[in-house]
Amino acid sequence: MEKLSKIGRYEFLAEPFHCDFSNHLFMGHLGNHLLNAADFHSNDRGYGMNYLNTVNKTWVLSRLAIEVMDMPKAYDKFFVETWVDSALRSFTSRNFKIVGESGHVYGYGKSVWAMIDLDTRHPADILAVRGGLITEYIETEYPCPIEKSSRVKLLVGATPIRSIDTYYNDVDINGHINSVKYIEHVLDLWDVAWYKQHCIKRFEIAYVAESHQGDRLHFYREGRDSDTDFNVRITKSNRDSAEVEVCRCRVQFV
Structure with a gap:
């Protein structure tokens, strides 16, 4: 398999019926675009769900943080850049950058993923898949300048x-x-x-x-x-x- 770049870049469109009353993209649809970019990136590089399903495994999202300065408007084209910045046996972390055609940065995302066995629903060893192929695509120098997810503690009286x-x-x-x-x-x-x-x-x-x-x-x-x-x-x-x-x-x- 040809070695691809560590950072993937995928084009999306803020479709008008995916926008709210203010003419801006819904946060939920932006979240979908991030997850689609993650899927495209991992599949292109050989450790995505297209391969994992053949060995009875899949990716599941554990944590996601999205921070935006503003949102794409209806009909705006934009890109989601994504890359893996660490991979351990049980979890891997993946970052996102949302950027417009002109280079305007809308925001960033950070996520944590686990791999599970489809039968047991228990965690699987990420580093055992294709000889740890994911480690060949770790990128630690490209900036994602937002904080990781915080620990959310809710009071009993919520x-x-x-x-x-x-x-x-x-x-x-x-x-x-x-x-x-x-x-x-x-x-x-x-x-x-x-x-x-x-x-x-x-x-x-x-x-x-x-x-x-x-x-x-x-x-x-x-x-x-x-x-x-x-x-x-x-x-x-x-x-x-x-x-x-x-x-x-x-x-x-x-």
Whole structure:
């Protein structure tokens, strides 16, 4: 296999019906573009899901942080650059840069991924895949100047905001609730009036457990040090179980 560059660069379009009332790309759709870029990058280099599925493994997202200065507008073309900056046995970290045609930087992302066995759903050894091929593509010099995800701690008294059911459109290629669907559901905790006054500056999410179609998701929210900084906790339940934590988020607005 031909050795490719360590940094991938993929073109996307801010399609008008992927934009909100302000004519800017939804954060959820930006998240989808980042994950697609990660998939393209890993597949092109031989350690993506196209290969992993043949050996009964897949990638799952563990953490994601997106920080933006602004968002692409409808019909804007932009690029997502992505690269792996570390790889260990259980986890690998991947960075993103969102940049316009003119070179304008919209923002950056940082993510952590795990590889799991499709049968056991337990972690698999990343470095055992194709003789540790991923280590040949580690890039540590290209800057990604945002902080890693913080540790989100929620108080016992966090306010329950909403509970929702999950359906077909929530489920992704791995058979569980799609990573970006959580982002969309969390951002729906604020109404249009709020977004007319505030823009998302940073979104962080840490995935704790899988949930599946039919699970009911429960959302808890609390303020942090300012009135534009929030923690959100998501739990799941079904007919046979009590609430179990699924993920934790932090949302910062300006």
